[in-house]
Amino acid sequence: MVFCTDPSLGNLYYAEKVFNYIEDPCLLIYNVMIKAYAKSGSFRKAILLFNQLRLHGLWPDNFTYPFVFKAIGCLREVSEGKKVHGFVVKSGVEFDCYVCNSLMDMYAQLGYVENLKKLFDEMPERDVVSWNVLISGYVRCDRFEDAIKVFRRMQQESNLKPDEATVVSTLSACTALKNLELGKEIHWYVSNEVGFTTIIGNSLLDMYSKCGCLNIARQIFDAMPTKNVICWTSMVSGYVNCGQLEEARELFERSPVRDIVLWTAIINGYVQFNRVDEALALFQEMQIRRVKPDKFTLVALLTGCAQLGALEQGKWIHGYIDEKRITIDAVVGTALIDMYAKCGCIEKSLEIFSGVKDKDTASWTSIICGLAMNGKTSKALELFSEMKQAGFRPDDITFIGVLSSCSHGGLVEEGRQYFNSMTKIYQIEPKLEHYGCLIDLLGRAGLLDEAEELIEKIPNESNKIIVPLYGALLSACRIYGAVDLGERVAKRLVEIESSDSSVHTLMANMYASADRWEDVTKVRMKMKALGVKKAPGCSSIEHSPYEESLQAPFPVALGQTGHGFGHCHLALALQKHHLQLIDQHVMLWSCF
Missing domain, CATH: 1.25.40.10 (Tetratricopeptide repeat domain)
Structure with a gap:
């Protein structure tokens, strides 16, 4: 037996x-x-x-x-x-x-x-495994600070020495928190106590590259006596994460063995930086070399098509999935839902969503956000209710879709309730995107004083959050002719970011709407004196098989467009979720 x-x-x-x-x-x-x-x-x-x-x-x-x-x-x-x-x-x-x-x-x-x-x-x-299980458990549950505290506690309370598993789990926490100081301390410990192994080398590579220390990561890579495909993938991913695609591609071409995870890492890199044509060319090369793609490769490509609005290419990938009889599970289904929604085919998104058997929070979130993007307010909120009834817990991205729907539908009271439920029921701390959606909702409804009060109440306010929110409020002031409030907001914005052209442009437009042409001239003269130039906007259209970028002479400011905060951040949040999923897949694989 x-x-x-x-x-x-x-x-x-x-x-x-x-x-x-x-x-x-x-x-x-x-x-x-x-x-x-x-x-x-x-x-x-x-x-x-x-x-x-x-x-x-x-x-x-x-x-x-x-x-x-x-x-x-x-x-x-x-x-x-x-x-x-x-x-x-x-x-x-x-x-x-x-x-x-x-x-x-x-x-x-x-x-x-x-x-x-x-x-x-x-x-x-307790033995060393006990400490390792607790540290890795915290890491698995995204409790990175707690993982590091346990590591410190192990050093102080125990006579046991951290081993390979301890080092790898703690380095994962360092990577997530960008804690370079502890990462370097562990590197010293490895050099003097434990010794290098392939797994530890990969973890150090990942930590240094994600903390922006690519030179040290490359030194570790070059010093490895034997390199397997995992080592190559870790280094390629490091270059990708730092935006150095040429170096990543050069290393990819040099790799003696290329498995599906390495192919996915480089394809995902091109997608992250909007070079989707090159990603698709690599996918075609994969097929020529008879490398079978996995679902994460296809998710990366679909994410690229979604962010470009490349419907025909997205349809081709969907056809490939059907032809190869690849299961449309929650991961692939979510990417398809997102791609069709961003290309304006929301009915197709609904069809795919209905066909996904094992739905998860991400698939529910994707369809809710897709409906919000396409102006289907009632359906989005209806599905949000169904999601909760089905026992799924909404996350921060779900609430961007819900609040965006409220903004698009002018549902002020509902928007307030959903926003408050984030902290009271789901313990989700609102981010810029959530505040932006609510400011946009209040601004559309003309509740400008309430919007101003909301911004002033934001805890631990930082310029990163305050500037775009005040920008959205200033845009609403222009629409409703609230010149006094607009001047107050603009003054605050200029104190924070005097060189931002959109602030001055919005002020000029607000004065123009109120027929205060003398004030328009003053703003223009101030812009000239400060050397502030109006930035051109940029939009894109699909021009198969390539994409063209068109510049339009209008200023872009958050809250200034017809769709407000919600739609802009919905697209970015969903794209970030897909790319993080692929990156996690690559890095998890690299740990084995």
Whole structure:
């Protein structure tokens, strides 16, 4: 049985047949099979076998539970996990280090951080794996500050030395927080204590490149005695993330082996910087070389088509997905929904959304935002209600779509309620985009004093947030002829950013709307004296197979366009989400 369940030598199907012939399997045989199922990804079978052994009157031991917890975590079966946790307590192995570590890891996979921390704190003895599970659990749940605190606590409270797993998880937290100081400290520790491994090298590469230290990242890369495809992918991704596409492409061409993740990394780089034609050319080269794309490659290409409004190219990729019988799951479906919505084909987006079986928060958010972008206010808010009823929790991007819909539909009271629910119900801290949507809504409704009060109440206000919000309010002042408020807002803006041409242009336009031509002349003269020039706007059209960029002589300021804040930020937020998803896929793969 042991030989048959060995993934490198045996045959699990044959092991199953042997197991079924055993009349009264002992606990050892059950443990061997449960471990084999968990390692092969047959998680449901592992749990069924665990339940079967209990029905046969056997008591699981500390070799049974770890692989059962792994299966439960991968299946995200919360209720099953809590039930098996209860069995652990009853069987008296709850303080076994091996069992407790695997139980902690299960809660980390399920996202139950408090349970994870409670188990750790109650452990009478901890080994290095215990610390690693807590650190990696925090990282997995995006609690990066907490991960670093645990690392510091490990250094201060424990005699255990951080190992490779500790280093990799902590470096992930450093990367997310751009904590270069701790990253360098860990680099020193690796050089003097642990020693370099391929995995540590990749983690350091990622940390330095994402903290903007590409020279150090390249030194680490060049110093690696042997480089596998993961090393090449890490360095290419580093150049991509810093916008150095030529260097990324040069390294890509030099790589002796190119797998799908490396191809996706370079294609995603071209998409990020609006060089979609080159991304598509690489995709065609992939096909010539018979490299089969995965869903993340297709998501990158669809994201590029969406941001350019390249409908024909997007349709071609959709046709490729159908032709190759690639499953339109939540990830691919979300990208298709977004692409068609940004190209104005909202009915097609709705059709795809209806066809996605396992919808997630991202797919609901994508269709809600798509409807908002296309002016389908009622349908967007209707689907938002359905999303909540289906048990999905809206995120910050969902609320951009919802608030944008309210703005487009003039739903002031509803907009206020949704905005307030972000913090009160969902504990989501509003960002610039959310404040912008509400300012836009209040501005459209002529509630300018309320909009001004809202801006003044923003906590921890910074110029990055205040300037565009006041710009939106100033635009509304022009529309409603609120000259006194406009002057007050403009004065505040000039104090913050005197060189911004849009502020002066909006003031001039506001005075012109109020027939105050003498004031228009004064603004123009002030612009000339300050050396402020009116910036031309820019729009684009698809001109298959290429794109042309057209300059138009009008100033661009947030809140000045007919669509206001919402539509601009909806597109950017969805694009950022797709590109982050692909980047996470590339970097997660690079850790193995």
